[in-house]
Structure formats: structure tokens, C-alpha cells
Amino acid sequence: MSESVPIVLRVNGEEHRLLVEPRRLLSDVLREDCGLTGTHVGCEHGVCGACTVLFDGRPARSCLLYAVQAQGHEVTTIEAVAAEGRLSAVQQALHEAHGLQCGFCTPGIVITMEAWLAENPNPSEAEIREALSGNLCRCTGYHNIVAAIAKAAARRAGSAA
Amino acid sequence: MSGAADKGIGAPLPRKEDYRFLTGQGRYLDDVAVPGALHAHFVRSPHAHARIVGIDVAAARKAPGVVAVVTGRELAEWTTPLRMAPPIEGLQPVEMATLPTDKVRFVGDPVACIVARDRYLAEDAAELVEVAYEPLTPVPDVARALAPGAPLVDETLASNLVSHQAFTAGDPARRFAEAAAVVEASFHQHRQTHAPIETRGCCAVWDAGRAHLTLHIGSQVPHPLRTTLARRLRLAESQVTVISPDIGGGFGQKIALYREELTVAALARALKRPVRWREDRGENLLAASHAREDSARTRVAVDRDGRILALELEIVEDFGAYCFYPANYLARVVAMILTGPYRVSDYAFSVKVALTNKCGNGPMRAPMAITSWIMEGTIEAIARRLGLDPVEVRRTNMLRASELPYAMPTGEVLEDVTPRETLEHALAAFDLAGFRARQREDRARGIHRGLGICCVVESTTYGSAFYKAAGIAGSGHEAGWVKIEPSGAVNASVGLMASGQGYETAFAQVVGDVLSVDPGAVRIHLGNTDTAPYGMGSRGARGGTAGGSVLFLAAQALRDKVLAIAAALLGLNSSGELRLAEAKVQRRLGGEWTETGLSLADIAHVAYLDPLRLPQGMEPGLEAHKAYDPPPMTYSNATHLCEAVVDVRTGGVRLARYLVVEDCGTVLNQQIVTGQQHGAIAMGIGGVLLEEVVYDEDGQNRSGSFADYLLATAVEIPPIEVISRHTPNRRTPTGSKGMAEGGVMGAIGAVMSAVNDALAPFGVVAERQPLTPPYIRSLLRGKV
Ligand code: FES
Numbered sequence: 001m002s003e004s005v006p007i008v009l010r011v012n013g014e015e016h017r018l019l020v021e022p023r024r025l026l027s028d029v030l031r032e033d034c035g036l037t038g039t040h041v042g043c044e045h046g047v048c049g050a051c052t053v054l055f056d057g058r059p060a061r062s063c064l065l066y067a068v069q070a071q072g073h074e075v076t077t078i079e080a081v082a083a084e085g086r087l088s089a090v091q092q093a094l095h096e097a098h099g100l101q102c103g104f105c106t107p108g109i110v111i112t113m114e115a116w117l118a119e120n121p122n123p124s125e126a127e128i129r130e131a132l133s134g135n136l137c138r139c140t141g142y143h144n145i146v147a148a149i150a151k152a153a154a155r156r157a158g159s160a161a
Numbered sequence: 162m163s164g165a166a167d168k169g170i171g172a173p174l175p176r177k178e179d180y181r182f183l184t185g186q187g188r189y190l191d192d193v194a195v196p197g198a199l200h201a202h203f204v205r206s207p208h209a210h211a212r213i214v215g216i217d218v219a220a221a222r223k224a225p226g227v228v229a230v231v232t233g234r235e236l237a238e239w240t241t242p243l244r245m246a247p248p249i250e251g252l253q254p255v256e257m258a259t260l261p262t263d264k265v266r267f268v269g270d271p272v273a274c275i276v277a278r279d280r281y282l283a284e285d286a287a288e289l290v291e292v293a294y295e296p297l298t299p300v301p302d303v304a305r306a307l308a309p310g311a312p313l314v315d316e317t318l319a320s321n322l323v324s325h326q327a328f329t330a331g332d333p334a335r336r337f338a339e340a341a342a343v344v345e346a347s348f349h350q351h352r353q354t355h356a357p358i359e360t361r362g363c364c365a366v367w368d369a370g371r372a373h374l375t376l377h378i379g380s381q382v383p384h385p386l387r388t389t390l391a392r393r394l395r396l397a398e399s400q401v402t403v404i405s406p407d408i409g410g411g412f413g414q415k416i417a418l419y420r421e422e423l424t425v426a427a428l429a430r431a432l433k434r435p436v437r438w439r440e441d442r443g444e445n446l447l448a449a450s451h452a453r454e455d456s457a458r459t460r461v462a463v464d465r466d467g468r469i470l471a472l473e474l475e476i477v478e479d480f481g482a483y484c485f486y487p488a489n490y491l492a493r494v495v496a497m498i499l500t501g502p503y504r505v506s507d508y509a510f511s512v513k514v515a516l517t518n519k520c521g522n523g524p525m526r527a528p529m530a531i532t533s534w535i536m537e538g539t540i541e542a543i544a545r546r547l548g549l550d551p552v553e554v555r556r557t558n559m560l561r562a563s564e565l566p567y568a569m570p571t572g573e574v575l576e577d578v579t580p581r582e583t584l585e586h587a588l589a590a591f592d593l594a595g596f597r598a599r600q601r602e603d604r605a606r607g608i609h610r611g612l613g614i615c616c617v618v619e620s621t622t623y624g625s626a627f628y629k630a631a632g633i634a635g636s637g638h639e640a641g642w643v644k645i646e647p648s649g650a651v652n653a654s655v656g657l658m659a660s661g662q663g664y665e666t667a668f669a670q671v672v673g674d675v676l677s678v679d680p681g682a683v684r685i686h687l688g689n690t691d692t693a694p695y696g697m698g699s700r701g702a703r704g705g706t707a708g709g710s711v712l713f714l715a716a717q718a719l720r721d722k723v724l725a726i727a728a729a730l731l732g733l734n735s736s737g738e739l740r741l742a743e744a745k746v747q748r749r750l751g752g753e754w755t756e757t758g759l760s761l762a763d764i765a766h767v768a769y770l771d772p773l774r775l776p777q778g779m780e781p782g783l784e785a786h787k788a789y790d791p792p793p794m795t796y797s798n799a800t801h802l803c804e805a806v807v808d809v810r811t812g813g814v815r816l817a818r819y820l821v822v823e824d825c826g827t828v829l830n831q832q833i834v835t836g837q838q839h840g841a842i843a844m845g846i847g848g849v850l851l852e853e854v855v856y857d858e859d860g861q862n863r864s865g866s867f868a869d870y871l872l873a874t875a876v877e878i879p880p881i882e883v884i885s886r887h888t889p890n891r892r893t894p895t896g897s898k899g900m901a902e903g904g905v906m907g908a909i910g911a912v913m914s915a916v917n918d919a920l921a922p923f924g925v926v927a928e929r930q931p932l933t934p935p936y937i938r939s940l941l942r943g944k945v
Pocket residue numbers: 040041042043044045046047048049050051052061062063064
């Protein structure tokens with residue numbers, strides 16, 4: 001056991017003053033200390049993507065980071081995505097296209113794909129599949145997720161125009 | 162059906178449960194906050210097979226934050242062993258301690274449990290537990306398990322052959338003597354595991370004041386789990402509540418009461434403090450539950466046209482080290498339904514199940530996954546041998562509509578299926594002729610395409626009569642209740658538990674349809690054994706038919722009561738000319754439906770709060786409880802077509818197209834059904850191409866992370882075209898048949914068939930899974 005250290009975490013625009021052991025994973029601290037349980041843990045070794053959060057605006061696996069490493073950075077979790085109660089383009093499209101079943105992989109997919117679409121507004125199906133390949137889903141076979149992302153992209157393009 | 166037709170049975174409604182999942186507000190086991198809960202962590206065997214000489218926990222007990230360290234010795238006092246001894250011929254009775262004290266039987270076998278203030282501290286302390294082992298010779302595979310003089314995995318048995326059944330119908334020996342040809346084929350399916358993205362876990366809370374245990378656990382079968390848990394803790398069933406929160410995928414892995422979960426529950430009671438446990442991914446892959454790994458051989462007697470005269474099946478399953486289920490359960494179903502859509506009267510099977518030093522097997526989405534591959538692969542072997550078109554051999558042997566209902570040689574009755582229709586429709590939709598032309602041209606250019614076909618008859622909803630006939634312990638019934646509350650709000654519950662199937666939406670559609678209320682206003686309550694009725698839970702493909710039907714029946718009973726009350730209030734002698742529409746009571750007058758001014762809420766108010774106005778003798782309230790035992794078996798059917806491209810230099814396989822034509826009866830929500838079809842097909846494809854639990858010669862497991870146990874990503878899974886050709890089942894209340902596992906069966910068969918079609922010019926046949934590049938190259942060595 002190592003000594004706990006005080007840290008300040010900025011999550012979803014809010015400051016959390018915490019006392020954490022340096023070995024504790026960001027995923028655990030978000031879930032247990034900040035009470036943000038929408039970030040899920042599926043493997044703890046960086047493969048499944050369920051724990052994806054935004055780290056200074058870019059997708060990152062919170063199971064591969066220590067909480068202490070997040071000091072001075074801006075962390076965004078799924079809880080901030082539909083903060084005003086309105087679903088994001090990706091969330092809304094996943095709902096309409098039945099792109100989720102058990103929902104366990106879903107927050108990681110929403111976070112990953114919202115960020116990706118912002119930089120890739122006009123993706124082909126193959127590009128969507130490639131971008132999605134870092135998120136494992138055991139339920140859906142991906143078909144409807146891919147369809148949803150395409151739909152979300154089209155909608156974002158439409159509303160931007 | 163009346164009422165909200167566009168939202169009723171069959172409407173492709175987006176799901177009610179989505180909002181919470183999309184916004185991170187799902188509540189999975191680890192999200193259930195229990196103040197003061199301690200964390201459990203298990204010490205596991207590094208050996209495949211070893212005698213436990215001693216366990217020294219003294220140092221671990223003194224480690225920081227540790228509250229308790231226990232072994233099988235304490236658990237033997239607190240719990241009873243699991244005895245698996247249903248009266249089934251050829252099945253050996255076995256017994257399993259809660260934690261082993263004599264020997265370990267596979268890598269990952271739990272031998273001690275640490276309880277500490279948090280999970281990090283519990284894992285630290287695990288390092289301090291000293292277990293002295295005396296290694297024994299491991300039994301790493303079936304061949305060695307069944308060899309004479311093999312070391313025994315379970316020393317109470319005479320051999321590792323834990324189950325063996327044989328069966329004969331008709332006179333196969335005679336048919337073989339008469340045959341124009343005898344064709345043999347073999348099939349090997351490798352070991353896999355369910356790998357839900359949420360691993361196993363639980364949280365046990367013992368209320369010492371009330372002497373009551375609450376177990377929070379993602380369980381597909383809350384009530385059967387409660388029965389087992391109470392028995393093994395020597396508690397009354399009334400002292401135990403099982404609450405299943407949202408489940409992050411089950412696929413059959415979250416059915417049994419595992420040893421870890423029982424240990425955690427026993428510890429909470431002994432320590433009088435809440436204890437929680439969450440396994441990590443490595444533990445899930447190594448030690449939760451495995452599946453499949455079976456080898457089959459068929460021999461088939463045919464006439465000159467490829468007509469099947471007799472069929473023999475031998476199947477051997479590697480069941481691993483422990484029996485959480487009767488060992489015959491999985492492989493037996495394969496043998497029972499093997500013949501599927503084909504006409505076979507003379508049939509014999511032998512089903513053997515062996516114990517080995519591996520993680521124990523359990524049902525995984527399509528426990529009978531290998532069935533369609535075996536049958537379709539046998540048909541293709543016939544075609545190859547006789548130089549016939551494999552589609553023609555299928556047509557020759559496939560049952561016609563006029564032959565239904567058809568008693569399979571095992572006595573199972575196949576009815577209300579449409580295998581020919583789905584086959585012909587699929588071939589037309591795919592453009593078989595166009596494909597063959599493309600295949601020929603491409604072959605000349607060194608591109609090897611193959612078309613795979615797999616005709617699936619999926620056993621979906623198991624009634625009690627099937628279990629009995631198949632020699633499997635269990636009931637097939639399901640239970641449900643529907644209540645209209647005094648305000649008119651509708652609550653309903655069923656014994657199933659969802660892990661992604663969208664029951665909260667589909668069942669609200671069923672209840673809403675019958676009561677003519679918007680499904681958005683029907684709340685389905687799942688997973689709490691104090692609220693839900695005792696049902697058999699979610700397994701197989703029974704949700705829609707067992708669960709949907711029982712709620713349909715309960716809602717109908719309630720509707721009848723509502724209309725009877727309405728008739729009394731309107732001063733009518735009967736409710737024959739009354740109906741519910743949009744939550745209001747209508748009356749037929751002169752052929753026209755007209756409003757009566759009574760709403761469902763008015764009736765509910767009277768039923769609960771003004772009961773003296775009820776018809777004489779009627780009890781107050783509006784609730785209906787029903788139980789439903791489905792027919793012995795319902796069957797769905799489908800034809801899967803898959804186009805694969807094999808790179809003969811690298812051995813790589815790419816799927817270029819996937820199409821399925823399905824008939825799964827009346828569907829409750831087509832969008833959900835299509836999603837289930839996609840997911841099942843993807844699981845089948847990933848299983849054939851990528852996933853593999855690998856044990857080496859010493860019984861070490863080499864697939865303990867997602868870097869080794871490969872799940873398919875969006876790149877490997879092709880788009881999946883689903884075409885529905887549903888026809889109702891005439892024996893179930895809604896006409897539903899059930900579905901959700903056949904996609905796995907079809908994908909396994911279709912991908913194997915496609916790759917073999919592509920490899921045909923080289924005169925080789927793939928008989929093993931997974932279809933890895935090295936395996937395919939080994940087949941082609943010296944031929945390319
Ligand atoms: S939990 Fe972080 S990638 Fe799987």
C-alpha cells in the first residue's frame with residue numbers, strides 16, 4: 001500500500017478534491033470517488049474501450065491512466081454528453097437504429113464516436129468500421145452501430161449546413 | 162388485436178431502456194452502491210491438476226485492510242456442496258465442494274478468498290497466501306481423458322467418462338447394408354467462452370436483525386438462483402432475495418450459482434458485513450465458464466441420388482473439470498435435433514462427455530451451436546462424394562410443407578416451420594447463378610470465393626415435456642403478473658431477466674396491445690425475486706415465447722375482468738359487445754364501436770376503491786397472475802448464406818456478404834429480433850474465425866486476456882442482411898416461436914461451408930475450427 005496523495009480532478013467542468021493512492025486507476029476513481037458510474041470497466045487492459053473518456057477533448061482509456069496523471073487535465077465522461085437532457089447525435093441515432101443491447105459498451109462508443117465524427121464529418125462505412133474497431137461489443141454484431149454512426153454523421157452535416 | 166396497433170405486438174418500437182444506457186445511467190452490479198461493503202478477491206490455482214497439501218493464510222490475515230481470509234474448510238461448514246445427480250441413465254452423479262480442499266482441477270480453480278477494505282488491498286494480500294501443491298498429471302484433452310489408465314479428474318468416478326448415452330431409431334444397420342454409398346464426415350469445434358463485456362460479480366448483504374440475505378447479482382435466472390443459494394446456505398427461500406440489476410451481457414454465463422458467488426454470500430453472513438466481488442477479465446476468461454469443444458463424426462447411408470437412408474452420429478464433448486450442469490445437457494440436445502429440416506427415419510447416436518483439467522463448461526448462446534454445421538457439412542460431404550450439387554442434395558432430403566408436422570427420429574415433433582421457403586427465398590435473394598459466374602471468373606484470376614449455405618432449425622422454447630423426454634432436469638414454465646393500479650397505471654412482471662433483449666419494451670408492447678394502452682405507460686419489473694413471480698428465467702431463446710405468452714395470457718385475463726366490470730357498470734348482461742380501445746371502454750352498437758364514457762382508470766378506481774359496485778362475487782382489485790408451460794418445443798428456422806474470400810497464400814478469410822432469411826413466428830418487435838439475429842451471427846462468425854480458449858499440453862491456459870482471446874470487431878463482421886418471412890406457430894398464444902440462438906448455429910455452418918466451397922478446387926475440406934490462417938495454410942500445403 002502506498003500513501004494517498006491529494007489531487008484535484010476536473011471532471012465535466014467540476015473540480016473534485018480527492019485523496020487517492022497513486023496506484024489507483026482513473027476509471028476506478030471516476031466511478032468510486034466521483035460517483036460517475038457511466039464509465040464502465042470491461043477489461044482493465046486497454047482492449048475493450050468500455051472505459052473511454054475524453055482527456056483534454058481526446059478519447060482515452062481511463063483504465064490505462066492513473067488518477068494522479070489526470071491532474072491539470074480536463075476529463076469528460078458520458079454523464080456530460082446529454083447534460084441538458086437532449087441526446088447527442090450519436091446517442092439519438094443509436095437509439096433509433098437499435099445500436100445497443102445490454103448497453104455496457106455504449107458509453108465508450110458514444111464518447112469515442114462523438115469525438116471522431118467531429119474530426120471526420122463525412123465518413124464512409126469502411127472508415128466507420130475502422131474507427132469503431134477499438135470498441136468491443138459482444139451483443140450487437142456492430143451492424144446497427146455502424147448504421148447509427150452513419151446516420152449521426154449525416155445529421156450533423158445537415159445541421160451544420 | 163385492438164388498440165395501439167402501431168405500437169402493439171410486432172411494431173419496431175425503439176427501446177424504452179435505451180435512454181438510461183445511452184446517458185451512462187444504466188445500473189449494473191458495480192454501480193449499485195452499498196455503504197461499508199468489503200471487497201472479496203480469490204486466490205486461484207496456477208496448476209491444472211494438483212493436490213492441495215496445505216494453505217497458509219497467516220500472513221495474508223495480517224495484511225493491511227484485510228478483514229478475513231477463508232478457504233474451503235470454512236466454506237464446508239457454512240455451505241453445502243453442489244450435488245449433480247439427476248436420475249439420467251448413463252450420467253454419473255458428481256458432487257462439488259464450495260471451494261476445493263483436496264485438490265485443484267484447473268488453472269484458475271479458486272482455493273481461498275480474501276476479504277478486505279478495498280479491492281486493491283485484497284489483491285495485495287492474495288500474494289501472501291502460501292498454497293503448497295503437489296502437482297498431478299494433468300488431463301489436457303478428451304483423448305487423454307478417455308485413454309485407459311488416465312488420471313482421474315474427479316476421483317469419486319470410475320473414469321473420466323462422466324456421461325454416455327446411446328440411442329437408435331429404426332434399423333440403421335440394415336439401411337447401411339442397402340446403401341449405394343456410405344459417406345463419413347467429421348467436425349471439430351474448439352473451446353470458447355461467453356466473454357460478456359461486463360464480467361461476473363455480486364454483492365451480498367446480510368441483515369442480521371431480520372436474518373435475511375440480499376444478493377445483488379446480474380443473473381439471467383433470479384429465482385432458480387435463489388433456490389440454489391438458499392439451499393446451499395441452509396436458509397429458507399423466504400430468507401433470501403436475489404436482485405438482478407442491469408446486466409452487461411450474459412450469453413449463458415450468468416445462470417449457474419458459481420462458487421465465488423456462494424462464497425461471497427456465505428462471507429457476508431459470517432462477517433455480518435456486506436461483501437462485494439467483481440472478477441477481472443483474466444479471471445473471467447480463465448475461470449468463469451467455458452463452452453463448446455466438441456468433436457463429432459457422422460456416417461450416412463445414401464442412395465444414388467443422395468437421399469439419406471440412415472444417419473449415425475458420434476459426439477464427444479470436453480466438459481472441463483466441474484459440472485455446474487448435468488454433463489449430458491448440451492451435447493444431448495445436439496443429438497436430439499440433429500436432423501433438423503431433413504427427412505431421416507433411421508438414426509443412431511452416441512453422446513459421450515468427458516471431464517478434463519479445464520474450466521467447466523456451460524451453455525453458451527446456442528448450446529447446440531454445432532448442430533447445423535454437422536448436418537449441413539454431412540449433406541455437403543454427400544454431394545462431394547456423389548458429384549451432386551449440394552443445393553440439390555438439400556432439396557432432395559428437405560421436408561416439404563405437406564410432410565409437417567414431422568416426427569424426428571428422436572420423437573421430437575417439428576411443426577410450423579418453413580425450411581424450403583427460407584432456402585429458396587435466400588437463394589433467389591442472393592442470386593446464386595450470378596455468384597457462380599463470378600466465382601468461376603475470379604478463380605481464373607486467383608481469387609477464391611466460396612458460397613456457404615446453412616439451413617437452421619433452431620430449438621427455441623423448451624417446454625417441460627422436452628426436458629423430460631431428453632433426460633434433462635428442469636421445467637420449461639414461465640410465470641408473470643399484470644396489475645392495473647387504482648390510477649389506471651399498468652405494472653407487469655415476469656420471471657425472466659434481461660441482459661440486452663429489450664424485454665422492457667417488447668413485453669410492454671404485449672401487455673399494451675391486449676389492454677389497449679400505450680406501451681410507454683406499461684412498466685415491466687424484472688429481476689427482483691420479491692417482486693417477480695417464480696419463473697425459470699432467461700436461457701435458450703425462450704424470452705419471447707415463454708415470457709411474452711405468459712404476459713399475454715395474464716393481460717387477457719385482466720382485460721376480461723375489466724370488461725366484466727364495465728358491463729356491470731353499464732347495466733349489461735355480458736361484456737360480449739365491449740372492447741378496450743386506447744384505454745377506454747367501447748361498445749358495439751349497430752355494428753359501430755362507440756364510446757361508453759368509461760375509461761380503464763374509471764374501472765380501476767371501482768375495482769380498488771369502490772368495490773361494492775363490482776359484479777356480485779367478484780374480488781376487488783385488478784391483477785392477474787399466470788403461469789405458462791409452452792409446447793414441448795417450438796422451432797424457428799432460417800437459411801444463412803455467406804460469401805467468403807479465402808486468400809490461399811496467407812490463409813486469411815474475409816467475409817464479403819452475409820444474408821439470412823428467417824422465420825421466427827409472430828415477432829413482438831422486429832427491430833429487437835433483427836438485433837438479436839445480428840448479435841448471434843456475429844458471435845458465430847467470431848467463434849469460427851477468431852475466438853479460441855487455448856490450453857497447452859500442461860493444461861496451462863494461454864488465453865487470459867483480450868489480447869489472446871480475440872473478439873471480433875466491427876472490421877471483421879460484415880454487414881448482415883436480414884429478411885423476415887415469418888409464419889406463426891399455431892400452438893403458442895401469440896404465434897411466436899422464439900429466436901436468438903439460431904444465428905450462432907447458422908453462422909458457424911455458413912462460414913465453414915463458404916470456406917470449403919472456396920477451397921473445393923484444391924480438393925481439401927476444413928473439418929476443424931477456428932479457421933485460422935495457419936490452419937487453412939496447413940490444408941493447402943503443397944497444393945497452391
Ligand atoms: S476497461 Fe479500459 S479498455 Fe477495457
